Structures are given as C-alpha cells and as structure tokens.
Amino acid sequence: MSIKIHDSAVRRIVQLETAEPGRVSMYVCGPTVYGFVHVGNARTFVWFDMIRRYLIYRGFDVTYVLNYTDVDDKIIDRARLEKITPEELASDCGRAFEQDMAALGVRPPDILCKATDHIAEMVNAIEGLVDKEFAYEADGDVFFAIERFAGYGSLSHRSIDDLRAGERIEPRASKRHPLDFALWKSAKEDEPSWSSPWGPGRPGWHIECSVMSVKYLGMGFDIHGGGSDLVFPHHENEKAQAEALTASKPFARHWMHSGMVQTESEKMSKSLGNVVVAHDVLARLPGEVVRYWALSSSYRSQVLFSEPVLHDAEQGYARWKTFFDAARYALGDEFPVRPDAPVRRVGEEGDGLVARFIESLDEDFNSARAFATIHDLVREGNKHLDATQRGDTEARATLIDATAAFLELTSVLGFSFTDTNAEGSGLRDQLIEYLLELRTEARGEQAFERADAIRVRLSDMGVVIEDTASGPRWRVSDEGR
RNA sequence: GGCGACGUGCCCGAGUGGUUUAGGGAGCGGUCUGCAAAACCGCGUACACGGGUUCGAUUCCCGUCGUCGCCUCCA
Numbered sequence: 001m002s003i004k005i006h007d008s009a010v011r012r013i014v015q016l017e018t019a020e021p022g023r024v025s026m027y028v029c030g031p032t033v034y035g036f037v038h039v040g041n042a043r044t045f046v047w048f049d050m051i052r053r054y055l056i057y058r059g060f061d062v063t064y065v066l067n068y069t070d071v072d073d074k075i076i077d078r079a080r081l082e083k084i085t086p087e088e089l090a091s092d093c094g095r096a097f098e099q100d101m102a103a104l105g106v107r108p109p110d111i112l113c114k115a116t117d118h119i120a121e122m123v124n125a126i127e128g129l130v131d132k133e134f135a136y137e138a139d140g141d142v143f144f145a146i147e148r149f150a151g152y153g154s155l156s157h158r159s160i161d162d163l164r165a166g167e168r169i170e171p172r173a174s175k176r177h178p179l180d181f182a183l184w185k186s187a188k189e190d191e192p193s194w195s196s197p198w199g200p201g202r203p204g205w206h207i208e209c210s211v212m213s214v215k216y217l218g219m220g221f222d223i224h225g226g227g228s229d230l231v232f233p234h235h236e237n238e239k240a241q242a243e244a245l246t247a248s249k250p251f252a253r254h255w256m257h258s259g260m261v262q263t264e265s266e267k268m269s270k271s272l273g274n275v276v277v278a279h280d281v282l283a284r285l286p287g288e289v290v291r292y293w294a295l296s297s298s299y300r301s302q303v304l305f306s307e308p309v310l311h312d313a314e315q316g317y318a319r320w321k322t323f324f325d326a327a328r329y330a331l332g333d334e335f336p337v338r339p340d341a342p343v344r345r346v347g348e349e350g351d352g353l354v355a356r357f358i359e360s361l362d363e364d365f366n367s368a369r370a371f372a373t374i375h376d377l378v379r380e381g382n383k384h385l386d387a388t389q390r391g392d393t394e395a396r397a398t399l400i401d402a403t404a405a406f407l408e409l410t411s412v413l414g415f416s417f418t419d420t421n422a423e424g425s426g427l428r429d430q431l432i433e434y435l436l437e438l439r440t441e442a443r444g445e446q447a448f449e450r451a452d453a454i455r456v457r458l459s460d461m462g463v464v465i466e467d468t469a470s471g472p473r474w475r476v477s478d479e480g481r
Numbered sequence: 482g483g484c485g486a487c488g489u490g491c492c493c494g495a496g497u498g499g500u501u502u503a504g505g506g507a508g509c510g511g512u513c514u515g516c517a518a519a520a521c522c523g524c525g526u527a528c529a530c531g532g533g534u535u536c537g538a539u540u541c542c543c544g545u546c547g548u549c550g551c552c553u554c555c556a
Contacts, residue, residue: 011485028556029556030556031556032554032555037556038556040555040556041555041556042556043556044556045556047556072554073554074554074555156484156551156552157484157485158483158484158551158552159483159484161483162482162483162484162552163483163552164552205554225556226556227555227556228485228486228550228551228556229550229551229554229555229556230555230556231551232484232551232552233552233553234555257556258556259486259550259556260549260550260551260555260556261556262549262550266549267549267550267555268556269554269555269556270554270555271553271554271555272555296493296494296504296505297493297494297495298494298495300486301486301487301494302486302487302549302550303493303494304493306493308492308493308506308507309492309493309506311493311506311507312492312493312494312505312506312507313493313505313506314506315505315506315507316504316505316506319505322519322520323520326519326520360495366495366496367495368494368495368496368503368504368505369495369496369503369504371494371495371504371505372495372503372504372505373504374504375504375505376503376504379520379521382519382520382521383520383521385519385520385521386513386520386521443515446515448515448516451515451516452515452516452517455517455518459518464518464519465517465518466517466518466519466520467514467516467517467518467519468519468520469513473519
C-alpha cells in the first residue's frame with residue numbers, strides 16, 4: 001500500500017504517511033448551508049468521495065468527517081430575505097445538499113458535524129486562546145493575534161508583509177494587526193446569538209473546523225481537504241488556531257486542495273454571480289454524467305464546465321453504460337453481479353488492466369489514467385461480445401472477466417450501473433417482446449417498412465432496439481425511464 | 482505588487498529525457514447489417530514562442546508572450 005498524494009503544505013507529491021498504519025482520518029470542509037451548492041462545490045465533494053472510496057479499496061480503515069457551517073453572516077442575510085429563521089434555512093439547505101450528493105453518488109460521511117452543535121466547545125477553545133494570549137477581546141469581539149503565532153502563513157506560503165501588500169479591504173479599527181481575524185463576533189440586533197464570556201455573539205468562520213476536526217479525529221489527523229480557495233485564509237487560520245491552542249503540531253499531516261471550476265474564462269464563484277447550481281444540472285442530466293465529468297480530469301487542475309465538456313462526459317459515460325447493457329444481454333445469468341474476487345488478468349500484458357488502474361490511482365489519484373484503463377477494459381469486453389453470443393465459450397470467459405473487472409473498477413470510482421430494463425413491469429416487457437416478434441416476422445417477409453416503423457415507434461418511447469448476431473436486443477434508454 | 486498553476490493534435494485531457502500507442506469526444510474511411518444502432522479495425526504524425534543544458538527535449542534550466550487562480554466571502 002504505497003500511496004502518493006500531492007500535499008499542498010509542501011507543494012509536492014509525497015508518500016501518504018498516516019498516524020496509524022492502515023488507518024486514514026480525513027476532514028473535508030463542507031458547505032455553508034445557505035443555498036444550493038454549485039458544480040464547483042460539487043466537484044470537490046465528488047472528488048473526496050472518490051478518494052475515500054479508493055483508500056477503502058486499498059485496504060485502509062477510513063474515517064471521513066464533513067461539516068456544515070450553519071452559522072454565518074450569509075445565512076443570516078439570506079434567511080432575513082426569505083423571511084424564515086436561519087435554522088430553517090440551514091436545515092433546508094442541508095437536506096438539499098444531501099439530495100444533490102446522493103444523485104452524484106457521494107456517500108454520506110462517517111461523521112457529519114454542524115457548527116451550531118459545537119458552540120460550547122468553540123467558546124472553550126476561544127477562552128483557551130485568550131488565556132494563552134493568542135487572542136484578545138475588543139468591544140465584545142475576539143480576534144486571533146496572528147503575530148503571536150510563529151509560522152503564520154506557512155501553509156499558504158505567504159509572509160505577513162506579502163499579505164498586507166495585497167490588502168483590498170479596510171481593516172477593522174479595533175484589531176491590533178490588520179490580518180487578525182475574528183474568533184467571536186458580538187451579536188447585533190436580531191441576530192442568532194449564544195452567550196459567552198464576552199457577551200452574546202457567534203463564532204467566527206474558521207474556529208468551527210479547528211474544533212470539530214480535532215474533536216473527532218484528534219490533532220495530527222491525516223488528510224485535510226477542501227477547495228484551493230480555502231488555503232488562505234480559512235485553512236491557514238484553522239491551523240494557527242489549533243496549533244496555538246494545543247501547543248502541538250501538526251494540525252493535519254497532509255493537505256489536499258482541489259482546483260477551481262471555471263465557466264468561460266472565469267472562476268465559478270458565488271460572489272461573481274456566475275454559478276451553475278448542481279441541482280439544476282442534475283435535473284437534466286444523470287448524476288453519473290456529472291460525476292464522470294468531475295472525475296475525468298485531475299482534481300488539482302482548474303477545469304472548465306461547459307456544454308461541450310458535458311457532452312464529452314455524456315458520451316463517455318454512455319459508452320460504459322452501453323457496454324454494461326450489452327454484456328448483461330450477452331451473458332444472461334452468468335453476468336457477474338458482484339465480483340467477490342478481483343479479476344486481475346484482463347487485457348493480459350504485464351499485470352493487466354486492474355493493476356494499471358491501481359498504479360494510476362496510487363499516484364496522486366490519477367483518475368484520467370484510471371478512466372483510460374476502464375475504456376480499454378470496455379474495448380476488450382466489446383471485442384468478445386459477438387463471439388459470446390455465437391456460443392464461443394472462450395470468448396464468454398473473457399467477457400465475464402472483463403465485465404467483473406469493469407464492475408469492480410467503476411464501483412471504486414463510485415459508479416453503479418443498474419439494469420434499466422428491469423425497472424419496468426412484466427406486462428411492459430411482454431408487450432415489447434411481442435412487438436419485437438412482429439418486427440422479426442416483418443423482416444422475414446422483407447417488409448422492412450413495417451419493421452422499421454416498429455423500431456422507430458419504440459425508439460420514440462425510449463426503447464432502443466439493436467439487432468445482434470443472436471437476435472434483436474432491446475434496452476430502455478435514460479429518456480425512457 | 483507578492484505567491485502559485487498552466488499553455489499538448491479539431492475539442493477535452495493524461496504522460497514522458499530517446500526505444501510502443503494515453504484515453505474520450507467530434508470527423509473521415511472500412512468491417513458487420515436489408516437499413517439502422519451498437520461494436521470492432523484504420524487514419525490525422527500534437528506538445529505556446531525564443532534561447533540554453535544534453536549525443537538527444539514536448540519532458541530539465543532561463544527568458545518572452547498568453548491564460549487562470551489566491552492575496553476579500555468563496556469548494
């Protein structure tokens with residue numbers, strides 16, 4: 001088990017070194033629940049889901065923690081706008097998030113934690129930081145004093161001077177240093193608040209992740225993930241808080257950051273107003289297609305979200321699904337439902353395609369290469385379809401191997417294929433079969449017009465007919481589901 | 482201004498100091514088919530530009546140009 005990852009703290013590819021052999025603890029910054037997540041968000045969560053699945057596949061015992069930031073200025077503002085309470089808004093958006101994630105094949109985390117369930121722990125942590133003089137109070141607010149923490153900026157590779165040079169906002173007058181950030185914000189009128197030694201208020205943005213990650217995984221947990229726009233200030237601040245409070249380090253052993261999604265030539269971002277909400281995309285495309293798009297290039301690179309790119313994903317995924325359907329038809333009862341023993345010898349050269357798949361993902365999760373091996377697997381399987389249907393037992397054995405490997409590898413990537421034909425009623429199937437009989441008869445009589453008419457009508461209803469060596473095969477397309 | 486990433490064939494997108502092709506999409510040609518569809522086979526000889534290192538660079542180094550990200554809430 002030798003897995004390499006790009007660690008953004010050191011900016012290079014390193015060996016994954018976990019605190020305990022065979023176990024991986026990972027914390028990923030989840031959504032701020034005040035609206036639907038956009039596809040950039042979604043891509044990050046799909047990616048960490050895949051990483052989690054892969055680590056499990058490679059034998060690690062993985063603990064995956066995801067948080068909801070459910071107390072925040074934007075939640076308060078939006079709730080006010082919609083005339084509902086912030087709690088209602090947060091729980092609605094949490095539910096919507098879970099729906100979207102389910103559609104994308106993202107498994108729920110092992111631990112889902114919410115900021116509002118950890119206010120007391122956060123207050124405790126802030127008190128600790130004040131005691132140790134890493135933080136100070138000013139008019140009911142509490143700030144973290146970055147100058148007191150040696151090494152501030154080390155995660156994002158910035159010096160305090162560099163950061164000041166790029167300042168774009170007027171610093172608060174009550175801060176001692178312009179880059180000091182809020183741990184606790186005093187409540188204004190009509191805002192949700194909790195009591196604290198500094199008066200009623202709510203926690204600042206970063207503290208919840210420090211507190212919750214350490215609570216559930218302990219200092220020195222293995223992987224901290226999120227989008228690359230969180231490196232500074234969010235992750236830098238999380239790290240400073242946690243290491244200052246516990247007087248120990250590291251906060252996280254490895255940091256992984258996913259690249260930003262862009263539309264046209266701009267980053268997709270809520271503040272730029274150019275977001276495409278995942279919910280809308282999922283309303284018109286299967287989640288698998290979006291997942292295919294998300295995973296078909298490196299998690300670290302910036303990627304484009306556009307119609308042509310979605311089309312590529314749609315076609316690529318369709319190739320897999322078509323193979324699945326064809327293999328199911330050709331193999332019948334011998335279709336490998338769940339591969340118990342991994343098949344490692346398909347595509348016989350070297351160690352085969354499964355080995356190449358593993359080798360690829362071991363190297364900082366090179367999913368593009370992993371996808372290529374699955375496409376090769378599909379080609380290998382497709383080559384043996386016709387012969388299988390003609391009764392060639394050797395071809396059949398190869399097809400079974402290829403299919404088993406295909407199912408295994410795609411499931412590692414989080415794709416599950418379902419037999420769309422099986423979703424209908426027995427009556428429907430009988431009717432389709434009957435129409436196929438009529439069509440076969442017509443073809444026998446050279447009445448091709450009649451035969452083609454049946455095919456067209458069925459196709460309009462979402463039932464695709466394909467003539468094969470051993471007779472016509474039908475399948476229900478996505479439109480027909 | 483500081484920090485960083487990237488620039489690969491029509492498009493998306495891996496990768497490598499030379500010997501063997503990433504892969505997908507689109508296109509063209511072929512096989513199969515009554516016709517389709519699916520599938521399979523074949524094809525395009527790509528690595529921003531200019532220097533340098535090297536026997537040899539798309540791959541290393543320097544520079545130029547360009548694109549994008551972070552430095553503000555953001556996945």
